[in-house]
Amino acid sequence: MKMKDLLKGIHYEVIQGTDEINVPNISWDSRSLKPNSLFICVKNKNIDRHDYAHEAINVGATALLIEHKIENIPNSVNVIKVKNTKLAMAIIASRFYDEPSKKLNLIGITGTNGKTTVTFFITKILECIGRKVGIISTIENRIGNTPLITAKLNPTTPDSIELQSSFAEMIENNVTDAVMEVTSIALEQHRTYMCDFDIGIFTNLTQDHLDDHGTMENYKNAKMKLFKMCRFGIINADDPVSQDIIQNSTCEIITYGINTAADFMAKDIKYSQEGVSFTLNFCDNHKKVKLNVPGEFNVYNALSAIASCYFLGFPLHIIIAALTNINGVKGRFEVVPNDNGYLVIVDYAHTPDSLKNILTTFGDVKEQVQSNLIVVFGCGGERDRTKRPIMGEVAGNFADYCVLTCDNPRKEDPIRIIEEIEEGIERTSCPYEKIEDRKVAIHTALKKANPSDVVIIAGKGHENYQILKDKVIHFDDVEVVMEYFSLHSLY
Secondary structure, eight states, rough: OHHHHHHHSSEEEESSOOOOSOOOOOEEEEOOOOOTTEEEEOSSSSSSSGGGHHHHTTTEEEEEEEEEOOOOTTTEEEEEEEHHHHHHHHHHHHHHHTTTGGGGGGEEEESSHHHHHHHHHHHHHHHHTTOOEEEESSSSSETTTEEEEEOOOOEEEEEEEHHHHHHHHHHHHHHEEEEOOOHHHHHHHHTTTTOOEEEEEEEEOOOOOOHHHSHHHHHHHHGGGGSSSSEEEEETTSTTTTTHHHHHHHSSSEEEESSSSSSSEEEEEEEOSOOOOEEEEETTTTEEEEEOSSHHHHHHHHHHHHHHHHHHHHHHHHHHHHHOOOBBTBBBEEEEEOOSSSSSEOOOOHHHHHHHHHHHHHHHHHHTTTOEEEEEEEOOTTOOHHHHHHHHHHHHHHHHEEEEOSSSTTTTTTTHHHHHHHHTTTSSOOOOEEEEEEEEHHHHHHOOTTOOEEEEEESOTTEEEEEEEEEEEOHHHHHHHHHHHHHSOOO
């Protein structure tokens, strides 16, 4: 495709060369550049790709898209200037791959917590119905059980080139529906611009990512962008910001909830350690729903999944039957089997609200079986520091014992992170200890547990790595638990 066709509708200036050249490849990463590529110089929080322009030229870039001047560009290289390269990249990527999102049913899920689980629920429902589904999530990008060939470079929502390439790969493989997590950062940075969403889902808004957005208002405004990009918006009516989202959206709105009047409501909810059941009320229809995963938060996740599949055109009874077959998501309330008589849960909970959700799930169960709740968790380094004492206080209010440890400290001092969590737990009467080594911390918590107790290991969930200063090591909470049980089985 010619450069001028990729740039159609974008205000641009030809600084050097021409816009008549053919563009066979596009990239923003000089490390993966192919010969005869357009190199897009995007500016991120920590890296300005303008600084890599000469490296890109050396490995084959014949055209540059820039925001600001770069010195000493060879005359043989075509240079185009735009106001915002991230926004331009999203438009170019969609056109380069022939607008693939228009050829799919595209469902996007945004919110602080629940995105991965809702993505998984919807995917499983659609697959049970017989659809071919592509998934883009924190855990994996795949079609069915096959990972996408397009490299997964970003742990959350892909950049716009990777995203559009993923959609194109799905089209080539006859995918009918694509389900994806949509983060606030992705919306703010235009990664999802030009995506043709059929359905957008809002799960909730609680404190997170203030290191990126600065304020909760900015964080909310970023999330709201999705509901100006879709045909149907599925909104959690119980969340305090739901009315703001509804009032500022440009799509048709469908609501779900437990406590607030909504289109899809859960009533007569019954919780157990094994799962939850409820009556779904929708348009005077009352249908029984059974989930094999526990917790009120999973009732919300199920409601949003049911609503989205219904508005894709599928009957409620088929959706509910499919939902009954779902047994959980890796790293999300994942039960680690053992013969020691206590329940071990690994979960990704890494915000105050998600930690509270998982801890309160066991409130009634604890009283019934007189068990203790033991919690192991830490907080990520170089991320929102204000949530650390809040999470400490949340854990202390609900747990019987806590082990404070490392998460992904990155380049921060792990001891300082733990001490900031400690400020919160000291406001409670919960006993605790501090163990920097996460493996030792997990083993300590498991050793302390007795039959019928519950041990929750929070923060990393599906992750199989730990980021320590300038290195990344293999680390998997589930593997650490299994290792312990292999050495300390009671039977």
